[in-house]
Amino acid sequence: MRQFSIGVDLGGTNLRAAAYSPETGLRFKRSMQTRLDLGPTVVAENLCSLISEVLLQESSAAALLGICVGAPGPLELPTGRFHAPPNLPGWGGFNLRDAIKLEFDVPVTLENDANLAALAECHLGSGKELGLDELCMITLGTGVGTGIIAEGKIFHGLNGLAGEAGHASVWPDGELCACGNQGCLELYASATGILRRATALAMTGKASGLEKLFADSSEVTTSDLYTLAMGGDRDAESIFAQAGQAIGMSLATLVNILNPSLIAVAGGVSNAWPLLWPSMEKELLSRSFIYRLTQAGSSFQRHVVIRQAMLGDGAGLAGAALLPFINAVHSS
Amino acid sequence: MRQFSIGVDLGGTNLRAAAYSPETGLRFKRSMQTRLDLGPTVVAENLCSLISEVLLQESSAAALLGICVGAPGPLELPTGRFHAPPNLPGWGGFNLRDAIKLEFDVPVTLENDANLAALAECHLGSGKELGLDELCMITLGTGVGTGIIAEGKIFHGLNGLAGEAGHASVWPDGELCACGNQGCLELYASATGILRRATALAMTGKASGLEKLFADSSEVTTSDLYTLAMGGDRDAESIFAQAGQAIGMSLATLVNILNPSLIAVAGGVSNAWPLLWPSMEKELLSRSFIYRLTQAGSSFQRHVVIRQAMLGDGAGLAGAALLPFINAVHSS
Numbered sequence: 001m002r003q004f005s006i007g008v009d010l011g012g013t014n015l016r017a018a019a020y021s022p023e024t025g026l027r028f029k030r031s032m033q034t035r036l037d038l039g040p041t042v043v044a045e046n047l048c049s050l051i052s053e054v055l056l057q058e059s060s061a062a063a064l065l066g067i068c069v070g071a072p073g074p075l076e077l078p079t080g081r082f083h084a085p086p087n088l089p090g091w092g093g094f095n096l097r098d099a100i101k102l103e104f105d106v107p108v109t110l111e112n113d114a115n116l117a118a119l120a121e122c123h124l125g126s127g128k129e130l131g132l133d134e135l136c137m138i139t140l141g142t143g144v145g146t147g148i149i150a151e152g153k154i155f156h157g158l159n160g161l162a163g164e165a166g167h168a169s170v171w172p173d174g175e176l177c178a179c180g181n182q183g184c185l186e187l188y189a190s191a192t193g194i195l196r197r198a199t200a201l202a203m204t205g206k207a208s209g210l211e212k213l214f215a216d217s218s219e220v221t222t223s224d225l226y227t228l229a230m231g232g233d234r235d236a237e238s239i240f241a242q243a244g245q246a247i248g249m250s251l252a253t254l255v256n257i258l259n260p261s262l263i264a265v266a267g268g269v270s271n272a273w274p275l276l277w278p279s280m281e282k283e284l285l286s287r288s289f290i291y292r293l294t295q296a297g298s299s300f301q302r303h304v305v306i307r308q309a310m311l312g313d314g315a316g317l318a319g320a321a322l323l324p325f326i327n328a329v330h331s332s
Numbered sequence: 333m334r335q336f337s338i339g340v341d342l343g344g345t346n347l348r349a350a351a352y353s354p355e356t357g358l359r360f361k362r363s364m365q366t367r368l369d370l371g372p373t374v375v376a377e378n379l380c381s382l383i384s385e386v387l388l389q390e391s392s393a394a395a396l397l398g399i400c401v402g403a404p405g406p407l408e409l410p411t412g413r414f415h416a417p418p419n420l421p422g423w424g425g426f427n428l429r430d431a432i433k434l435e436f437d438v439p440v441t442l443e444n445d446a447n448l449a450a451l452a453e454c455h456l457g458s459g460k461e462l463g464l465d466e467l468c469m470i471t472l473g474t475g476v477g478t479g480i481i482a483e484g485k486i487f488h489g490l491n492g493l494a495g496e497a498g499h500a501s502v503w504p505d506g507e508l509c510a511c512g513n514q515g516c517l518e519l520y521a522s523a524t525g526i527l528r529r530a531t532a533l534a535m536t537g538k539a540s541g542l543e544k545l546f547a548d549s550s551e552v553t554t555s556d557l558y559t560l561a562m563g564g565d566r567d568a569e570s571i572f573a574q575a576g577q578a579i580g581m582s583l584a585t586l587v588n589i590l591n592p593s594l595i596a597v598a599g600g601v602s603n604a605w606p607l608l609w610p611s612m613e614k615e616l617l618s619r620s621f622i623y624r625l626t627q628a629g630s631s632f633q634r635h636v637v638i639r640q641a642m643l644g645d646g647a648g649l650a651g652a653a654l655l656p657f658i659n660a661v662h663s664s
Contacts, residue, residue, distance in 0.1 A: 074621075074625065076631060076632060081631075083625065083631065083632070093631075146589070148589075150482075155590075156591070157590050157591025157592060157593075158591050158592060158593040158626070158634050158636060159591055159622075159625075159626055159632050159634055159636075160591070161591040161622045161625070161626070162589065162590050162591040163589065163591075164588040164589065164591075164621075164622060165588065165589050167588050167620075167621060168584070168585040168588045168589060169581065169584075169585065169619060170504070171504060172502070172503060172504075172581055172619075179621045180618055180619070180621055180624070181584070181618065181619040181620070181621070182619075249501065249504055252500070252501075252513070253500040253501065253585060253589075254589065256496040256497065256499050256500045257478070257480075257494065257495065257496065257497050257500060257585075257586065257589060257590075258487075258489050258494050258589075259488070259489025259490050259491055259492070259493040259494040259495075259496075260489060260490060261489075261490040286512055286513065287501060287504075287512070287513040287514075288499075288513070289406075289496075289499060289511045289512055289513070290491075290493045290496060292512070293406065293415065293491075293493070294490070294491055294493070299408060299413075299415065299425075300408060300415070300491050302490050302491055304490060304491075
């Protein structure tokens with residue numbers, strides 16, 4: 001009998017669900033607004049309705065292997081409880097896994113969304129293209145998430161909290177981060193951080209292009225900034241150059257510690273790749289002798305590859321849908 | 333038939349070899365001077381003689397499972413060739429594994445010495461004591477070596493170069509390191525770095541205790557500095573406090589990326605633990621929310637443990653002796 005899974009992505013804005021099987025790929029996508037204002041119990045009910053909708057679409061001749069929900073962390077794994085997640089206020093202590101298990105009598109996994117995006121990128125994106133079963137993925141979105149895949153599986157570390165490279169210091173005496181550390185990568189390379197730096201630069205009165213951009217729109221995005229920079233605005237360019245520098249410094253540390261085959265950089269900010277890469281590469285070459293040693297022309301046959309991720313915004317949902325199959329392979 | 337292995341430690345000063353089996357432990361240790369001045373071919377011959385000496389001691393009723401040689405990197409694994417190792421000048425391109433295989437018809441492995449020390453600490457030291465099959469180990473010696481053990485095995489990364497946390501920046505605008513990076517951990521936390529900083533402080537003329545120490549002896553060690561600091565010398569204390577700060581910052585990054593069960597800190601410098609730990613802990617608590625979350629009293633059941641390694645100077649040799657048995661388990 002054909003088996004399928006259901007993947008769910010719980011974001012601060014939208015709930016999304018879809019069915020997946022290796023034979024059909026991802027299908028029957030459904031989504032609705034995440035009503036954070038109504039609290040976790042109601043959101044969990046909505047999430048179960050969405051799963052039911054997807055289930056109705058699937059053939060009755062197929063068997064549901066499992067459900068996986070991707071959510072922002074920190075999560076207490078494997079219990080499936082939230083641990084005071086900054087992006088889901090009021091969810092601390094709520095056990096979403098148990099809430100779903102009550103409704104659907106199949107294995108349910110709660111997993112960090114950045115880990116799931118990395119899993120999908122490994123099995124369906126650039127990892128697959130390069131024939132690799134391991135990678136690190138850094139997602140530059142509202143925050144900076146990181147996932148590590150080793151031997152085809154999510155690397156969890158002791159408590160499932162591995163992969164917080166976004167909160168490792170790039171500049172240890174830099175500005176204070178909400179996590180308690182200073183100068184975290186997230187402050188320089190997330191969309192939020194980039195827009196905050198652009199706003200500050202606009203307010204100096206010395207960056208006319210940026211000033212005009214923020215005057216003309218109340219909802220400037222990193223994509224607007226990118227367009228401005230590509231049009232030759234030096235101030236906008238400098239924001240991306242600094243972000244690229246921070247990313248490059250951070251990746252140099254990752255390469256020095258893990259010597260990974262592949263680092264995929266994802267998220268909206270990664271679309272500014274042409275402006276980010278020159279300063280990323282400069283830092284990587286000067287700060288990581290491993291990166292230098294493993295570039296073309298050395299006697300190390302295998303090169304550390306750093307590139308933009310292939311999967312876009314849907315990577316987290318795809319990874320959630322994939323996980324029950326990965327778990328089934330590794331537990332059989 | 334009882335099986336045994338032979339472990340070899342190739343250091344810049346001494347060659348050491350020993351036999352090992354789970355039933356007997358490490359025994360028949362032999363050592364001789366490393367004649368770097370005579371070149372790699374002669375050193376390899378000496379190494380083979382040492383192995384033969386150990387072999388003669390072992391019972392003829394036991395079977396040699398394999399030989400492992402630990403050496404300073406970078407190494408090109410799995411070929412067994414040196415890649416311009418800074419501590420073994422002239423060894424670049426030399427294939428030590430093949431040289432030994434010619435003499436002894438058993439599996440021969442060349443492995444990074446810091447990885448082997450971590451392997452021994454995991455299986456015979458603090459990992460064993462805590463019932464863990466994973467750890468990170470940082471060895472603070474002449475340089476700073478790092479080894480990562482996951483699921484009981486050495487974590488190699490793509491080219492076997494993983495574990496260079498000693499060359500990740502602590503202060504990215506700090507002094508230039510021989511590796512090309514700036515402000516590497518090794519500059520602040522290795523014995524060499526600590527002595528260089530103490531010398532510089534003594535030369536300012538404002539640190540009378542240090543000045544006297546260096547005037548009285550031409551071979552000051554970190555152990556002498558430690559004695560001075562424990563006697564109340566504030567300047568000597570400040571050197572260890574800065575080293576502890578650098579180590580703590582570096583470990584915070586490791587914890588944020590890997591969420592390891594255990595980080596063991598080894599090497600001569602780690603004997604200054606009482607002076608290092610207060611500033612290490614301060615940095616860990618402020619810079620790693622994962623470390624904070626996983627300390628006693630939180631709802632995370634499992635705590636990230638950071639402590640001094642149990643095995644001393646012989647960890648590298650023990651790890652080399654252990655490796656053939658680990659490989660046998662994982663390939664069977």
